[in-house]
Amino acid sequence: MKNSLKKILKHAAVITTTAVISMASMQQALASDNKYKLKLASESGDSTSPVGQSMQLWAKLIKEKSNGRIKVNVFYQGELGGQQELFDQLVRNNIDMMLTWPQTSYDDRISMIYLPYLVLDWKDAINAYKEGGWLKEIVTPVFADLGLKYFGPYPEGFGGVATKGRYATNFEDAEGLKVRSQPIFPLPQTMKAMGFQAVPIDWSEVYTSIQTGVVDGDSSNVIYWDYQYFRDQLDYYVQSNQNFSSFALLMNDDMWSKLDEEDQNIIASAAQEVIDLQFKKAKAEDEKWIKAAQEAGMEYIKPTPKEMTAWIKRVRKDVWPQAEEKLGSEIMDKIRANASLPQ
Known part of the structure; x- marks a missing residue:
């Protein structure tokens, strides 16, 4: 009786194992046919x-x-x-x-x-x-x-502000400078908080807008885009780091x-x-593109640590409460709990 039971169990185990292997093989075959x-x-x-x-x-x-x-x-x-x-x-x-x-x-x-x-x-x-x-x-x-x-x-890196004619490294100097901003909240609001006049423009229209004086430059992009596409129009790139x-x-x-x-x-x-x-x-x-832009005649400028801290504090104070209305307090509480403080 015991031997018979053992044989039955062994046979069942073989069948189960075979079935599992067959099912896995079928699944693999099906997946490989998609x-x-x-x-x-x-x-x-x-x-x-x-x-x-x-x-x-x-x-x-x-x-x-x-x-x-x-x-x-x-x-x-x-x-x-x-x-x-x-x-x-x-x-x-x-x-x-x-x-x-x-x-x-x-x-x-x-x-x-x-x-x-x-x-x-x-x-x-x-x-x-x-x-x-x-x-x-x-x-x-x-x-x-x-x-x-x-x-x-x-x-890509940290975005900056590229302009022609003049540039700004602080809120006061940014007054009167019109810069293109991606038409996405809170990018235009960020540029306004930094002191610039923000003009939301789709990417395909940026070159003509700079060329015709609709704006004085571009914002929030890494230098690659401003050098590669607008270098004949722009003189300065300020590494303001307002957005990653x-x-x-x-x-x-x-x-x-x-x-x-x-x-x-x-x-x-x-x-x-x-x-x-x-x-x-x-x-x-x-x-690499910072170096290429400089070699092509674009002046690359870094704000001083004091100027950067002033921009960070001003922008966070102005824009983050606006963002809370859209994101909700739960998300903003997590962001505030984790975001690094300026040095």
Whole structure:
């Protein structure tokens, strides 16, 4: 009786093990048969720009990791529309993925990533945005509520103010200077708090606006954009650091949910490689373009520590209460609890 029972149990165990292996093999086979053609877009940067090259890398890694099952078509600056139009298409699932400056038109809470002087230096930024970092843990669920999968930030560096004719390193000197600002809260409000006259203008219209005198310069971008696209129009770049300039790697959540776990891991791991690489190279990339701008005749200026502290305190005092009305006290309390104080 005991031997018979042992044989039955052994036979059952073999059947169960075989079934589990067969089921796993079936799942693997099914996963390996899934084929997708995805659209990846950005509103700024041509194929030769750092953003364009990073989009190519993300697409390449996805293709390699999936053995060619998942192909990504990349669309660069202006090919599928402007900034707001592209973000609309991402939310509506007409575009699958974006490397973008997210728009706040659907949810005011997105504006937290544009909050002025949110982080103050590279070490501060890395601690905030790393996996498990305090800022990433606040940002991720906000994008989820919008129907977007947030992989993380694509850092460029700290934004400044580029102008022609004259420049400013303090509130008083900024009076009368008109600078273009991205039409996203709280970027125009930040420039106003710094003393400038902010003029919200879409990226595609910036060059003509500077050329015709609609504005005296550009703001909130790292020097690469002002040197690469407007260097024949601009004389000065002030490293005011009011915003940590970073794009976001995003995917429409409906598309994300259609993927099995294997393919989600492929896309997410590829995104993380792009993010990790960009954090390593962003500072050096920014310094390269600072040097290039200086060699081309653009004057690069750093405010004194006293001037920086004055700007930080003034802007936080002015803009952060405005942000609280949009973000809510819960988010702002977390930000105030974690944000570094100026030296």
